Structure formats: structure tokens, C-alpha cells
Amino acid sequence: MSLNKAMIIGRLGGNPEIKTISAGNTVANFSVATSENWTKDGEKKERTEWHKIVVWGKMADICGKYLSKGSSVYIEGRIQTRSWEDKDGQKRYTTEINANRVQFLDTKKSQSDSTSTDDNFAPAVTSEPQFNAGEEIPF
Template identity: 50%
Template sequence: MSVNKVILVGNVGKDPDVKYLDRNMAVANFTLATTERGYKTANGTEVPDRTEWHNIVMWNRLAETAEKYIKKGSQLYIEGKIRTRQWEDKDGNKRYTTEIYADTMQLLGKRSDTGGAPSESQPAYSSNTADMSTTASVPPVDSPEDDLPF
């Protein structure tokens, strides 16, 4: 068994680039920055902040939602999977790019930060739901009847 699961919380680096392919299938691409805060070591050395940039890809209704509500600077919670694809540049050299294919997205922050999201509670959107209904953003807590020995 293997698992390919990514959870990111960060800020959008640019407005989503949304394109419509055959059969009106939407795809959105944008970058998301996650930052690890710097710190001071015991001997006084400063370790600076470290920012990672992630290429995010959303499909279909999730891409349409991104087009409506995500703007540069929006804070997002994203769940998805890592995909690496290969392509050739104009000189025929093999290139690789790593992307996060989002399955679930939740708008974070205040309503005004997300370009007028539908409600103050900031619903989570999932590519797995056909009607784009709100999905739980936190897994359910196990019930007390689950008497596991560990």
C-alpha cells in the first residue's frame, strides 16, 4: 500500500490562470507559497524564513470555484497529491515539473481576503463532489465506542 497525500496552508502567489479545454472542462493553475518561520539558535545565529513555492492544479468545478474566489494573496488550505510530469523544452531537453493536483480546497482568512467568498464560514470545496456542496475540512473524531488498545 502507498499514500500520495499533500496538505498545504499558504498564500496564493498570483491570480489563477483558468483555461477551458474540450467539453468545457476547466483547469486552473496558480502558485501557492508556504513559509517556515525563521528562528534564532542558542548561540544567537539567525536562521531566515524559508519560503517554498508550489504549483497548484485544479480541475473542473474546483477550477471554476478558483476562478470565482481565489485572488493573489488569498490564504488557502489545500489537500491533494503530488504529480511530476516530463516535457521537452524548445531545445529538445527533458524537463520535469512537480505539481500539486488539488482534491480539496478551503478559503481561509476574512471574507474580504478571498474576493467575496460565499459565507463567513469559508466552505471547503472538493473535486469529488458533483454538486460542490460544502465538505468537512476536518476529519471526524472517533467515537468513544472505539476502544482501541493504542
């Protein structure tokens, strides 16, 4: 038995990059920062991890429309490492989260409105990836 599942909550480091690839499939790429805070020897410490996120199909279109730098999101998906050769012929690797669930956590109202309720949160968007596993991601 095995399990490959990642769940993170964080903020986008930049606007999603949206591309249309073969057969009209859409892919969104963006990074999400998660932070860890602790105190060591009376001094506050913080570490930020950056996660590469890949979203496919209709869910990618929705992310491109509604997410932007600083947006707070919940991402659920599987971790995947892939490789490619760069322009100099060097083999490169990257590890990404292929999202199958994206939930927007920012309220629909202004961030300064303190009367937010659960009804103000954007709905979750879920989808199965719409790509051929052998197809290369164009970036």
C-alpha cells in the first residue's frame, strides 16, 4: 500500500501563469508559500517553504481568473518529481504538487471587513487532472 497526498494552506507568491497546451488543455502554474514559526532561546524564528503548484483543465482556468499574488489558498494533490534537459543539455529536476483540489480562502468582501462568515469564502474547486501522464509540461 502507498499514499501520495499533499495538503497545504498558504499564500500565492505571484499571479498564476496560464498556458494552453495540446488538445486545448489548460495548465496553471504558481507558487504557494507556507510558513513555520517557533521560538528558540527566547528568539522568534520563521522559515518559509515555497511549493510549486500545477493545476489542470477547468480548475486551471478558474485559478487564473480568481487567484492573484497574495491570495490565500488550500491546495490538495499529489507530489510529483519530473526531469528535463535544459538548453545546455544538463538534466534538471523539479518537485511539484499536482492539485486535484483548490479552495480559495480569502473572503469575497474586503479584507478589512471584520464581519466575515463562512458564507464569504469562495467554494472549493475540484477536478481530476486532464492530461496524458506522458505529456510534457511546457515550461
